[in-house]
Amino acid sequence: MLRVGERVRHEIAALLARNEIIDPLLETVTVTVPEVRMTPDLKLANVYVMPLGGENAEDVVSALNAHAKFIRGRITPALDLKYAPQFRFFVDKTFDEYGRIDAILRSERVQRDLASDDDGED
The missing domain is CATH 1.20.5 (Single alpha-helices involved in coiled-coils or other helix-helix interfaces)
Structure with a gap:
């Protein structure tokens, strides 16, 4: 679980760094991903994020949750897992x-x- 969580964390951080998500709020902030906690069956990833400076944290999390399916589609091929985990974003x-x-x-x-x-x- 820890190894997969760390891999998911790296992939999400890389996706956010590349600004692939088309969202006015997400394009203007830098988001850090300090931790990802996977469920034991690896089907759900709880992703904890914090925008730089901590401003608009709830809005950033709402935007990321709105784009969760897009993020899942972009990250899943790189993970090479049996199941594609669902992502839930939370403020760290x-x-x-x-x-x-x-x-x-x-x-x-x-x-x-x-x-x-x-x-x-x-």
């Missing part, structure tokens, strides 16, 4: 999670706890 929330965790780690309360641990080790 991991960047938000990283930011939230970083903010917690930098908070005064955590820094105070870390400082008190350092003092106790001497």
Whole structure:
């Protein structure tokens, strides 16, 4: 599953880089594909995307979902799988999670706890 997901990720990223999808919104943004999660039967690919800067993320995902059949037709021959997976696009929330965790780690309360641990080790 991981290997196929990574292959799908590379193919979708290459397709988006070539601007083969005719859509006014998609032609104006750069989209990254951080992760693709395949179902165990390899028939469904959940594709997580994020436009550069994070602006209009929901609109970009809607546009990609609208063009999912086109994307499937362009990518499937390169995958050489028994079944052509269906693609569902989602906004990648991991960047938000990283930011939230970083903010917690930098908070005064955590820094105070870390400082008190350092003092106790001497």
